[in-house]
Amino acid sequence: MAAIDPRERFDAVMIGGGIIGSAVAMGLAERGLRVAIADVDLSGRLSSSEKNAGGVRATWWQPVNVALCRASIAYYESIRDEVGFRQKGYLWLYDEATWPQACAHLEMQRSFGHRIATLTPAEVARRVPEIDRLDAIAGATFSPADGLINPNLLKEHYRARARAAGAQFLDRTLVHAAIVDAGEVRLQCWQAAAPLSDAGLTRLMTEDGPGAAEPGRLFELRASAVAITTGAWSDNAQRIFGLRNYSEAIRRQICLADNRAASFAAYGMIVDTSGVYFHNEGVHILAGYSPPDTPPGHHFTYDGEAFFIDQVWPRMYARMSCCERMRHVTGWAGLYEVSPDRSAIIGRAAPRIFEAHSFSGRGVMQSYGAGQALANLIARGEWGAFDAAALTRERFADNRLVFEELHI
Numbered sequence: 001m002a003a004i005d006p007r008e009r010f011d012a013v014m015i016g017g018g019i020i021g022s023a024v025a026m027g028l029a030e031r032g033l034r035v036a037i038a039d040v041d042l043s044g045r046l047s048s049s050e051k052n053a054g055g056v057r058a059t060w061w062q063p064v065n066v067a068l069c070r071a072s073i074a075y076y077e078s079i080r081d082e083v084g085f086r087q088k089g090y091l092w093l094y095d096e097a098t099w100p101q102a103c104a105h106l107e108m109q110r111s112f113g114h115r116i117a118t119l120t121p122a123e124v125a126r127r128v129p130e131i132d133r134l135d136a137i138a139g140a141t142f143s144p145a146d147g148l149i150n151p152n153l154l155k156e157h158y159r160a161r162a163r164a165a166g167a168q169f170l171d172r173t174l175v176h177a178a179i180v181d182a183g184e185v186r187l188q189c190w191q192a193a194a195p196l197s198d199a200g201l202t203r204l205m206t207e208d209g210p211g212a213a214e215p216g217r218l219f220e221l222r223a224s225a226v227a228i229t230t231g232a233w234s235d236n237a238q239r240i241f242g243l244r245n246y247s248e249a250i251r252r253q254i255c256l257a258d259n260r261a262a263s264f265a266a267y268g269m270i271v272d273t274s275g276v277y278f279h280n281e282g283v284h285i286l287a288g289y290s291p292p293d294t295p296p297g298h299h300f301t302y303d304g305e306a307f308f309i310d311q312v313w314p315r316m317y318a319r320m321s322c323c324e325r326m327r328h329v330t331g332w333a334g335l336y337e338v339s340p341d342r343s344a345i346i347g348r349a350a351p352r353i354f355e356a357h358s359f360s361g362r363g364v365m366q367s368y369g370a371g372q373a374l375a376n377l378i379a380r381g382e383w384g385a386f387d388a389a390a391l392t393r394e395r396f397a398d399n400r401l402v403f404e405e406l407h408i
Contacts, residue, residue: 010036012378013187013223015175015237016230017042019049019151020356022158023367024227027375029165036221037162038173038189041196046205046300048231049151049364051334053254053277053288055269056365057090057146058114061105062402064390065343065362068369070112071386073145075368076154083157084150088268090143091119091128095273099138101405106141117142128270130262130320136273147268148279151364158371172196172216174204178226178240185352187221205233206298225378227354232298232335234357243349246396247339247358248296254288255308255331256281262322276315284329287312290336302333336361341401346370347377347392354378355393360404 012028014021017039029035044050056076058069076085094102109116119140125131127142159169172192179186192200193215200214228237232249239245264270264280271277278287289311308328316323339345339358344366349355356374359366373386383389390402 008222009184010034010221010223012036012225012227013038013185013221014227014229015187016228016233016357017159017169018044018047018229018231018363019155019158019367020231020359020363020370021227021229022155022162023371024229024356024374024378025167025169025371026158026162026165027371028379029162029167031375031379033379035162035167036170036223037167038170038175038187038221040172040174040204041201042169042171044152044155045198045201046335048335048337049155051254051332052151052364053269053279053286054148054151054364055090055146055277055279056085056149057143057269058112058365059090059092059109059116059141059143059146060362061101061108061405062343062390063108063112064388064402065366065404066109066112066114068366068373068386068388069362070114071369071372072366076149079157083154085147086149086268087145087147088266090146090269090271091124091140091267092142092271093124093131093137093140093273095136096138098273102139102141115144117144128267130264130322131270132321133319135318149364154364154367158367175221175237175240180241180350180352185223185226187223187226189219189221190216191219192216206300225352225354227356227374227378228349229356231357231359231363232337234337234355238349238355241350241353243353243355244393246345246393247337249298249335250290250294250296250338251299251333252288252290252294252336252361253302253307253311253331253333254286255312256284256286256329257308257312257326258283258329259285259323259326261325262320272315272319274315274318276312278316285326287316289315298335300333300335302331304328304331307331340396342404343402344370344388344391345393346374346388347394349393 011033177188
């Protein structure tokens, strides 16, 4: 790994090289800026984008979220084979309480050119015969342009384009302090001498264990601007710059299950009235559920078969009799970075400091649109065609919340 020349000065440095940091880096590098990306683990062993369920949709209830997702989906369509984008749609089931709210947002969603069909319970059963228990379904929406994507392939696509435009990615690099003055930002960095052990990475990034010390070197990065794109660890980066952190990291667990009685390969993502969501994943079914009482924290312990049996299987079996013999195979835990209104925080955080984080589970879905938006703001001082002005941090102080109800 080539060392950074201490005399070298970048136009922008990303702190965090996950899917958002990589998307912003691509946008900046392709606008002619000299860009560096610092990340403690570019392989993403604990990255939210690597532990993602892969859903992509524009069926949101806030216009800015629909707009950023629509812009991203249009881009994913242009590279569908490279990133494994499968537009098999989203089928969302609503109960009596939420169905009127869903209907109230249809006109707004369709105003962005997003096709959405409404279905009666009987039409749901005809579309997906496996759904044979229609209790509590008041109605459903089906959005055919939504679907599933491979988050890792999408992240690597952004990185490849960023590197081709001259961006430098610095692996095993932790930013631990910063000095901001009128002319530049000086980031104090530590770089591990070798790939981090699992224990060392755990020590740096989570609350699950103490880890072990790792050897490395200290150096400095100098830049005109810095962007905080560290996802669920953005609280640490914000602390470096004295910024108020509004968001919390929340554990989300996903199961892989075997169900030989039925295949869901013909369908995209299905979201039940109970909140469980699922889709086919190779020979298995990927299913997730977000208990509302999950405490915040950087925790990655997966609760295993007990979580599947207690939280996921009963909800799926209550909806589909074909899931009676469904069996747990494996699973994992990842993090959402959840903001107070469940929408991302994007924009200028302070002089020379920018941010794009707290996507509340929407990072992969909005990564292209958000990356282009922040790249425009940093490079040109304006949002341009990707207007994310509603998502700046000022909205919390000004009580202009962009609350996103449709959230799993």
